[in-house]
Amino acid sequence: MIVxxxxxxxxxxxxxxxxxxxxxxxxxxxxxxNIDTTLSITFLVTGIVYVVVLFFTAYCVxxxxxxxxxxxxxxxxxxxxxxxxxGLTTVGVIALLAPGLFVWGQYVTxxxxxxxxEVLGKQWEWAYRFPGADGLLGTxxxxxxxxxxxxxxxxxxxxxxxxxxxxxxxxxxxxDQPVKVLLRSIDVLHxxxxxxxxxxxxxxxxxxxxxxxxxxxxxxxDILCAELCGSGHYNxxxxxxxxxxxxxxxxxxxQVTFAQSLEQAGNGKREEQRxxxxxxxxxxxxxxxxSRHGARAAGRGNVR
Ligand SMILES: [Cu+2]
Numbered sequence: 099m100i101v102x103x104x105x106x107x108x109x110x111x112x113x114x115x116x117x118x119x120x121x122x123x124x125x126x127x128x129x130x131x132n133i134d135t136t137l138s139i140t141f142l143v144t145g146i147v148y149v150v151v152l153f154f155t156a157y158c159v160x161x162x163x164x165x166x167x168x169x170x171x172x173x174x175x176x177x178x179x180x181x182x183x184x185g186l187t188t189v190g191v192i193a194l195l196a197p198g199l200f201v202w203g204q205y206v207t208x209x210x211x212x213x214x215x216e217v218l219g220k221q222w223e224w225a226y227r228f229p230g231a232d233g234l235l236g237t238x239x240x241x242x243x244x245x246x247x248x249x250x251x252x253x254x255x256x257x258x259x260x261x262x263x264x265x266x267x268x269x270x271x272x273x274d275q276p277v278k279v280l281l282r283s284i285d286v287l288h289x290x291x292x293x294x295x296x297x298x299x300x301x302x303x304x305x306x307x308x309x310x311x312x313x314x315x316x317x318x319x320d321i322l323c324a325e326l327c328g329s330g331h332y333n334x335x336x337x338x339x340x341x342x343x344x345x346x347x348x349x350x351x352x353q354v355t356f357a358q359s360l361e362q363a364g365n366g367k368r369e370e371q372r373x374x375x376x377x378x379x380x381x382x383x384x385x386x387x388x389s390r391h392g393a394r395a396a397g398r399g400n401v402r
Pocket of ligand 1: 219222287288289323324325326327331334
């Protein structure tokens with residue numbers, strides 16, 4: 099009896115805790131309210147199953163407890179019960195999966211007016227590339243990666259010369275402008291994740307993954323890597339600043355193009371920027387040494 103009561107109290111207590119706990123999702127900053135709805139549906143379906151299964155367990159513990167002389171009945175099959183269980187489970191699984199499939203379809207169906215930019219993941223930093231005045235990103239390949247060309251932009255592609263490279267800075271994006279996020283990794287699996295955007299996607303070496311979103315409020319949000327990607331994974335963080343279009347354009351105008359970055363690499367200015375950026379990140383950055391070593395290895399053409 100006492101066991102049944104404890105199970106029932108734990109069940110009710112955990113449901114109450116879910117509603118009164120101080121932890122909730124961060125305030126959303128993108129158009130993906132549908133992803134929150136999907137999560138709520140998942141919570142609802144799994145919550146109902148959780149309560150029903152545990153109350154049924156408590157009931158069975160109480161109802162079929164040991165009584166002197168009582169004998170258990172053996173009932174290997176019950177067609178009616180099995181039909182009900184299969185039917186309800188099917189409905190539950192459809193309710194769990196179908197909303198996610200619809201939202202996934204929206205998440206990767208990019209609207210025509212979306213502006214493109216690229217996120218480059220590498221152990222253990224984020225870098226970004228925007229199309230230049232021509233509106234086109236140049237082609238890229240890991241085979242082009244050198245110390246001077248860490249993005250691997252194809253130096254022979256005229257579309258890439260005016261590409262805007264953002265290597266030691268926070269990411270800026272304009273408010274209310276749909277953006278298509280192209281994701282590349284030059285070493286291992288990473289995952290671009292901004293909790294307030296309700297958006298994340300794996301970055302897989304050798305292919306370009308993508309999703310889209312529209313920022314709906316200004317602010318500064320953390321970029322996290324959501325894929326365990328090596329010893330510096332914990333420190334693979336960045337910031338994205340959502341601002342009005344004019345402020346965004348002013349910021350973009352200050353960034354270097356691919357052609358300019360090659361010049362700066364030649365005169366040592368980029369190395370200065372790199373060291374300054376690293377020292378800004380502070381002494382707790384345990385990945386510095388390894389990352390710098392990685393950059394040198396890339397300079398020797400050892401990164402594939
Ligand atoms: Cu990572």
